[in-house]
Amino acid sequence: xxxxxxxxxxxxxxxxxxxxxxxxxxxxxxxxxxxxxxxxxxxxxxxxxxxxxxxxxxxxxxxxxxxxxxxxxxxxxxxxxxxxxxxxxxxxxxxxxxxxxxxxxxxxxxxxxxxxxxxxxxxxxxxxxxxxxxxxxxxxxxxxxxxxxxxxxxxxxxxxxxxxxxxxxxxxxxxxxxxxxxxxxxxxxxxxxxxxxxxxxxxxxxxxxxxxxxxxxxxxxxxxxxxxxxxxx
Numbered sequence: 001x002x003x004x005x006x007x008x009x010x011x012x013x014x015x016x017x018x019x020x021x022x023x024x025x026x027x028x029x030x031x032x033x034x035x036x037x038x039x040x041x042x043x044x045x046x047x048x049x050x051x052x053x054x055x056x057x058x059x060x061x062x063x064x065x066x067x068x069x070x071x072x073x074x075x076x077x078x079x080x081x082x083x084x085x086x087x088x089x090x091x092x093x094x095x096x097x098x099x100x101x102x103x104x105x106x107x108x109x110x111x112x113x114x115x116x117x118x119x120x121x122x123x124x125x126x127x128x129x130x131x132x133x134x135x136x137x138x139x140x141x142x143x144x145x146x147x148x149x150x151x152x153x154x155x156x157x158x159x160x161x162x163x164x165x166x167x168x169x170x171x172x173x174x175x176x177x178x179x180x181x182x183x184x185x186x187x188x189x190x191x192x193x194x195x196x197x198x199x200x201x202x203x204x205x206x207x208x209x210x211x212x213x214x215x216x217x218x219x220x221x222x223x224x225x226x227x228x229x230x231x232x233x
Contacts, residue, residue: 046070
C-alpha cells in the first residue's frame with residue numbers, strides 16, 4: 001500500500017489539503033465527551049489529529065515521512081508509522097476510530113473487510129467508526145474522469161481517473177515557485193455504498209449513517225464525498 005505518491009508530495013501537503021474545520025466539527029459532534037480515546041488512521045502530517053488534541057488521541061500512517069513531520073510539529077501527541085491493516089497490533093481499545101481523506105480505498109476489497117473487522121475488535125462497546133471516502137457510485141455511474149483542480153498561490157493539483165479493474169488515480173502537482181511538476185499514479189478500490197455498508201454490517205456494526213458532506217447533508221447521486229458513521233454494539 002505504501003507508494004512514492006505520498007513521499008513526493010509531503011512537503012506541499014498543507015497547500016493541497018489544508019486543515020478542514022468541518023472535519024474537526026464533525027468529530028466533535030460525534031464525540032461530545034472530550035475524555036474519549038480516539039485514533040486517526042491515515043493521519044498524514046497530523047494536522048487533523050492535532051486539531052482534536054482535546055481528546056486522548058493518537059495518529060497512525062503508513063508513510064514514515066508524514067509521521068516524522070507530525071512528531072516534529074506536535075510532540076505531545078503519539079504518532080506511529082503503522083500499516084492500517086495492523087491496527088489490532090496496538091492492543092488498545094478506543095471510543096472512536098477516524099479514517100478520513102479517502103484512506104480506505106487504498107486497500108483492496110478483501111483488505112477493506114479485514115480493516116473493518118479490526119476496527120470492530122479495537123472499539124469499546126458503543127464505540128464509533130467514522131469514515132470518509134469519495135462517492136464512487138457517482139464516479140463510476142457518471143464516468144467522472146477528473147476531480148476539481150486545486151489551485152492556489154502555491155500549487156496547482158490536477159487529479160484524473162482511469163477506469164479498469166481498479167481505479168487508476170493520476171495526479172500532476174505543479175509547485176509554482178519552482179515551476180516544477182510532480183506526476184504520480186496509484187490504484188484505488190472504487191467501492192460502492194452498498195458494498196461498503198454490507199461489509200460494515202457483516203462486521204456486526206450497527207446504526208449506520210451516511211452523509212454527503214461533513215456538515216451532514218444527505219448523500220445525493222451527484223455528491224462527491226461520502227461520509228459514514230457506525231457503532232459497535
